[in-house]
Amino acid sequence: MNNIDTIIEHAEQNCKSHGSRLTTKRKQVLSLLAQTDKALSAYDLIDLFVKENGEKIPAMSVYRILDFLEAEHLVHKLKLANKYIACSHITCKHEHGVPQFLICSVCNAVKEITVNKSTINELNQSVEQAGFKLVSPQLEINCICNECLATAS
Amino acid sequence: MNNIDTIIEHAEQNCKSHGSRLTTKRKQVLSLLAQTDKALSAYDLIDLFVKENGEKIPAMSVYRILDFLEAEHLVHKLKLANKYIACSHITCKHEHGVPQFLICSVCNAVKEITVNKSTINELNQSVEQAGFKLVSPQLEINCICNECLATAS
C-alpha cells in the first residue's frame, strides 16, 4: 500500500469516526493534493481533476469539497496564496498544533513547519500589547525554497 | 497643519528626493488611505475616491497608483486580505524595518507593529532549518481587535 493510499485510508477513518463521509469526489480531490508538495489553487485542481479522472468538475464543487476537507483538517487553505495543500499530518495519531507554512513564491512549494512554542508566545505578547487577540497563530511566510534559490543564481 | 497634510507633505518630499512624482491622483489616493486605520480594497478606494473628489477613477489607475505608492514604501499591501493600508511611518525619519501587521478579521482594522528582533530571528532559524529562505519577514496575522471582541461578547 503506497503513501497516498495510506493517507486516504487514514482520512476515511478520520471522517467515519465522527459521522462524515469521504465520498469519491472528496477522495479524488484529496488525493490530488496529497500527491504534491506544491500549493494548488481551486482552478489548478479543476484542471488536474480532468487530467487524472477524465471527468469535469464544477468550480462550485471543488470549493465545497475544499471547505469540507478543511473542516475535517485534512487540507489547509493558504490565504496568502489563495491555494490549498494537504495537511502533512493526516497519518499522525497525535493532535497537532496550529501549523506554520513556508511558501516558495517561485514554485509554490509549501513546507508545513512547527515553530518553537516560545517564539509563538513572544509573538503573541507583541500582539496583545497592540490591543489585538490572535485568532489563530497560523503563520504563512513568503520564502524561496533552496532549490529555486539555486536555480536563480 | 493637520496630520493628513503632514503625511502628504512628508510623502511628497520623500518622492522628490529620488526623482519620482507624487501627482494629484496619487496624493488623493494616499490621502484616502491615510485617513483611516482600516485596510481598504482597491474597489473600496474607487468608491471613496468618487465620494471625496466627485470624480471617477478607473480600476486600472487605482492599481497603478497603489503599485507606485507601494514601491515608494508609502502604502503596504496586505496579501492576506487583498487590501491596502498607508504606512504608519511615513512621517518618521528613521529607516523602519520590515513591518508586521495585525488584521482584525471582523472590522478590517489594521495595526502595524514591530515585533521583537529576536523573535524574528528565531522565526528565521526555523525557516532555514526547513530549507527555505525568508524573502521578507513581513507577517500578516489574523486577529480580532479588542473593540470587536468586546462588541461580540
Next chain:
DNA sequence: TAGCGAGATGTTACAACATATCATTTATGT
C-alpha cells in the same frame, strides 16, 4: 424493497479582485 429525507453534487449567473493592451493626456527639459 420502495420511497422518504438529508446530504452531496450540478448548473447558471454573477460579484470581487486584478491585469493586458492600446489610446490619450500631461508634465518637463530644451
Next chain:
DNA sequence: ACATAAATGATATGTTGTAACATCTCGCTA
C-alpha cells in the same frame, strides 16, 4: 513651442470565489 517620457484613461478579459436553485445519491425506515 515642441519633443519626449511619464501618467492616466478606456475597454476587454482573466482569476478567484459565491449565491441560488435544481438534481442526484445514499442510507434509513416502513
